[in-house]
Amino acid sequence: MSTSLERAQLWLSDAYDAETRNAVQDLIDNNPTELDDSFYRDLEFGTGGMRGIMGVGTNRLNKYTLGAATQGLSNYINEQFPNKEKSVAIAFDVRHNSDTFAKMVADVLTANGIKVYLFDSFRPTPELSFTVRHLGCDAGIVLTASHNPPIYNGYKVYWNDGAQIVPPHDKAIISEVENVKVDEIKFEGNDDLITYIGKEIDEAFINAAVENGSFTNEGKEDVKIVFTSIHGTSVVITPKAFEQAGFTQVHQVAEQAIPSGDFPTVKSPNPEEPEALTMAVDLANEINADIVIGTDPDADRVGVAARDNEGNMVLLNGNQMNTVLAYYLLEKWQEAGKLTGKEFIGSTIVTSDIFYDIAAKFSVDCKVGLTGFKWIADMIRTHEGEQKFIGGGEESFGFMVGDFIRDKDSVTTALLVSEIAAVEKAKGSTLYNKLVDIYIALGKAYQEDLISIVKPGKEGAELIANMMVDFRANSPKELAGSPVIRVKDFQSSIEKDLVSGEEKTIDIPKSNVLIFYTEDGSKVACRPSGTEPKIKYYFSVNAPLRAKEEYKNVQDILLAKIDQLKVDFSK
Numbered sequence: 001m002s003t004s005l006e007r008a009q010l011w012l013s014d015a016y017d018a019e020t021r022n023a024v025q026d027l028i029d030n031n032p033t034e035l036d037d038s039f040y041r042d043l044e045f046g047t048g049g050m051r052g053i054m055g056v057g058t059n060r061l062n063k064y065t066l067g068a069a070t071q072g073l074s075n076y077i078n079e080q081f082p083n084k085e086k087s088v089a090i091a092f093d094v095r096h097n098s099d100t101f102a103k104m105v106a107d108v109l110t111a112n113g114i115k116v117y118l119f120d121s122f123r124p125t126p127e128l129s130f131t132v133r134h135l136g137c138d139a140g141i142v143l144t145a146s147h148n149p150p151i152y153n154g155y156k157v158y159w160n161d162g163a164q165i166v167p168p169h170d171k172a173i174i175s176e177v178e179n180v181k182v183d184e185i186k187f188e189g190n191d192d193l194i195t196y197i198g199k200e201i202d203e204a205f206i207n208a209a210v211e212n213g214s215f216t217n218e219g220k221e222d223v224k225i226v227f228t229s230i231h232g233t234s235v236v237i238t239p240k241a242f243e244q245a246g247f248t249q250v251h252q253v254a255e256q257a258i259p260s261g262d263f264p265t266v267k268s269p270n271p272e273e274p275e276a277l278t279m280a281v282d283l284a285n286e287i288n289a290d291i292v293i294g295t296d297p298d299a300d301r302v303g304v305a306a307r308d309n310e311g312n313m314v315l316l317n318g319n320q321m322n323t324v325l326a327y328y329l330l331e332k333w334q335e336a337g338k339l340t341g342k343e344f345i346g347s348t349i350v351t352s353d354i355f356y357d358i359a360a361k362f363s364v365d366c367k368v369g370l371t372g373f374k375w376i377a378d379m380i381r382t383h384e385g386e387q388k389f390i391g392g393g394e395e396s397f398g399f400m401v402g403d404f405i406r407d408k409d410s411v412t413t414a415l416l417v418s419e420i421a422a423v424e425k426a427k428g429s430t431l432y433n434k435l436v437d438i439y440i441a442l443g444k445a446y447q448e449d450l451i452s453i454v455k456p457g458k459e460g461a462e463l464i465a466n467m468m469v470d471f472r473a474n475s476p477k478e479l480a481g482s483p484v485i486r487v488k489d490f491q492s493s494i495e496k497d498l499v500s501g502e503e504k505t506i507d508i509p510k511s512n513v514l515i516f517y518t519e520d521g522s523k524v525a526c527r528p529s530g531t532e533p534k535i536k537y538y539f540s541v542n543a544p545l546r547a548k549e550e551y552k553n554v555q556d557i558l559l560a561k562i563d564q565l566k567v568d569f570s571k
Contacts, residue, residue: 271303
């Protein structure tokens, strides 16, 4: 196996431009640690694309790693769609280099004879998913690293149904990418094959979002909303969607409405983290707003805060938000007489099992797949014509309303959650109370949380891999005082009942995930992140709930149980 230095020296050849060669030589001469991390491996083109730190090197995102990915994708598209005009839609976010990367990627595609629809400025990721289907493209690409720190960027690939790539296309594209040599990348593009898109697509996307995310106008003029794009792409779309949907009291956090790849007002531009919504909550308290809505930089994730019974703004976790959304959608479908038993909602293996309870309540199916919305989109594609997808989401603050988009979508979700808040306010209630009402209707309250343990660099990747090996070799016997009775190993595709010894095959694609279930109904999922140097532990617990006045006490018991689980997994 070649060393990082040997791999770096290959980048000093004339196949690379002078700026790249100089940067590599500087690493060789002055920074051996950075050299090793930049070249010790190839930045993986995974099953949805790639994400990494920007810079020179095989383990960095740059002109050549992106160029190889796009050349491989071009080769595959030309193989898959012979004898027709081929086209790809490209969007990009506000990050450093996203716009220049997008043009470079467009050039590689057009150099391979593929027509490109390139957005004239940054746009939300869900708009890219919409655009692929709206324009009948063969694929789509978005340049984004979602909510990662500013030093990161990324590249996500979508297929002609508007969803991120899944088997068999993902592995076939990966194979093509791995076979591309640097001198085979066609960088000299043909601008005649580029069509710049913008306003007309925006209008079509907003129209579709309003249509899918609106059921009533009740209370929309009275509900007071604070919205923040956290310096990201939703600022160009979501305020217009609010207006078109009939919401008249939407207040933006002015400092965070300024697009910036530095995300200067937050430590992390991730609405999953309460700190990211601090400024929005402060504004909400200042103007006595009912809810807060915040989106991440590429506007697929959405965070929601609502007032609890003491009037405090509380950030709903992703499972709670999705519980309210899925339940409300099903209520509306039921009221309209549209539920026939051939509908389904979608979820993921690390998401709360409450979605099974919700589906059962309305006599619809609940389908569960691996983490990532591409698997929910795959459910839609697989069952098209047999079952109708109503909505679905995962714990990481993502939801999808209907099937007009095939990825998580903060724009339509923001409209729907605001409508629910408006309807509840008109009844003299709140979004928070709607959640408690749902728990009571289902007969039990759920509580979830997660912890992420970061292990950066080459050493970190090895540590995380060893942690999963150890979990498989030495599974916990009990968690938070309750015996572990069932284990699902998605890498071996085996579910084992530890009481009876019975084993079943898991009919879901293999993935490096372990889930432990305890006697008292607790669930803990262990999963290394596919995009960041961390391992995540997802906790879900539940307990019976019969009346609203019991909720605070039941929630305290559940939170204490989660604290115990955190101790068990922080050792």
